[in-house]
Amino acid sequence: MTIRSFDLLQPRSLAEASDLLLKHRDEARPIAGGTTLVILMKQRAVHYPYLVDLQSIPGLNRIAKEVDGIRIGALVTHRTVELSRLVRNSFPVVAEAFSTIGNVRVRETASVGGNLAHADYRLDPPPALLLLKSEVTLFGPGGSRVIPLKDFFTGMYETALEAGEILVDVKIPNMPTGSKAVYLRHSALSANDWPCLGVAALVSKENGRVRELRLALSGLAATPVSVDGLEFVRDCSFDDSVLDRILGIVDEQIAPFYDLRGSEWYKRRMARVFVRRAIAQLESQA
Amino acid sequence: MKREITLKINGREETITVEDADTLLEVLRDRFRLWSVRESCGVGACGTCTVLLDGRPVSSCFLLAVRAAGRNITTLEGLSDGQSLHVIQQAFVSQRALQCAYCTPGFVLAVKALLDEIPNPSDEQIREYLSGNLCRCAGYADILRAARLAQERQISKETAMPRK
Incomplete structure (x- = not known):
């Protein structure tokens, strides 16, 4: 046996799962798709005497269409999102982001909730979901609460989840009318690797005039970054001076650091390249 | 924790006792001697441990065996009829x-x-x-x-x- 012995607890409801997490505190961890967590346990990077199996709770693996968007259950796999007609038609940028992760086997097992709750700084889905101002539902001892995904990421591998709380689903509001979005990832190592950085961009237009630009990034700080202060682009065209101002704002809001996939200097340079490329791609589609 | 589970391996139902910490790869190799299932990278990147779980490709090296209970598992051994190649x-x-x-x-x-x-x-x-x-x-x-x-x-x- 490669993994140190543990007990897999299989609750039948969120309330029961929450109780188990509260009871065992730091000795327990929820397990969703069990991709990253099981690998980390195999490598003995982490050990938990108890795993609380979220797969045994019914109803967490659904994608539901709602009037103002879609709701994706925490246990929905990356592959299901990638292939979902609903997601592909209405939120192609989300399908695109999930389809770039790892390989088909990883995407068959890894879950949407697990990906978000792991809160790694260089994952593909967070920029696409942040771009669309998604919200997450958390269930805990005090009941349910809904918070913006932006506020869910609090630090490297750290989230707003409190003791006994479980991520239940992510709500993606409909794309603004007249908008297009794109997700670009830069792989510094192999294509199946984590990205060096990811850039999601959205441009919405009205009568050919720019109404809004949104940017969300990953791999460029301890948490995914939703870029603020881009309101000035309204009614502008993306000429060199406007692009320079955008890139300046991005540069101020990121805090990249050295890892296997590049130095801080390199990542700042690549952030410029990929933000520019994402905007150019959206402009060329217009 | 030890528990008894039933796996449907290559069309046969097999009931065995496993540890919660056993990976499906360990069970398939060590208990059923299905040597086509191989561990290499151990992190889902290389594909040598691929099996089909209800027809979908997964990495058996990081799949907990208990979570495959009741599911159909196909290994290479189950692909052909034992007489001619697929x-x-x-x-x-x-x-x-x-x-x-x-x-x-x-x-x-x-x-x-x-x-x-x-x-x-x-x-x-x-x-x-x-x-x-x-x-x-x-x-x-x-x-x-x-x-x-x-x-x-x-x-x-x-x-x-x-x-x-």
Whole structure:
């Protein structure tokens, strides 16, 4: 046996799962798709005497269409999102982001909730979901609460989840009318690797005039970054001076650091390249 | 924790006692001697431990065996009828799409999952689907040819003998 012995607890409801997490505190961890967590346990990077199996709770693996968007259950796999007609038609940028992760086997097992709750700084889905101002539902001892995904990421591998709380689903509001979005990832190592950085961009237009630009990034700080202060682009065209101002704002809001996939200097340079490329791609589609 | 689970391995129901911490790969190799299931990278990147779980490709090296309880597991051993090679295996042989063959079971199962999901894939789709299987003898060109040949033969076989 490669993994140190543990007990897999299989609750039948969120309330029961929450109780188990509260009871065992730091000795327990929820397990969703069990991709990253099981690998980390195999490598003995982490050990938990108890795993609380979220797969045994019914109803967490659904994608539901709602009037103002879609709701994706925490246990929905990356592959299901990638292939979902609903997601592909209405939120192609989300399908695109999930389809770039790892390989088909990883995407068959890894879950949407697990990906978000792991809160790694260089994952593909967070920029696409942040771009669309998604919200997450958390269930805990005090009941349910809904918070913006932006506020869910609090630090490297750290989230707003409190003791006994479980991520239940992510709500993606409909794309603004007249908008297009794109997700670009830069792989510094192999294509199946984590990205060096990811850039999601959205441009919405009205009568050919720019109404809004949104940017969300990953791999460029301890948490995914939703870029603020881009309101000035309204009614502008993306000429060199406007692009320079955008890139300046991005540069101020990121805090990249050295890892296997590049130095801080390199990542700042690549952030410029990929933000520019994402905007150019959206402009060329217009 | 130890517990008794039932796995449907290559069409047979098997009830065994496993530890919660046992991976499916450990169970398939150590308990059922299914040597086609191989561990290499151990992190889901290389594809040598590929099995089909209810027909979908997964990495058995990081799948907890208890979570596969009640599901259909197909390994390479379950692909053919035990007498003749499966059409995908035949294509790998005829295209010499193997050298040391350590990666081959994973590739064959990946091609099986691909063709079940997309019966007529583009070259790009084949490459993308197989991108998570690594061959260090670097036989990719032969493997891609084998995948294409298997697809063509499977199509012609289905045209000749429509499914019941």
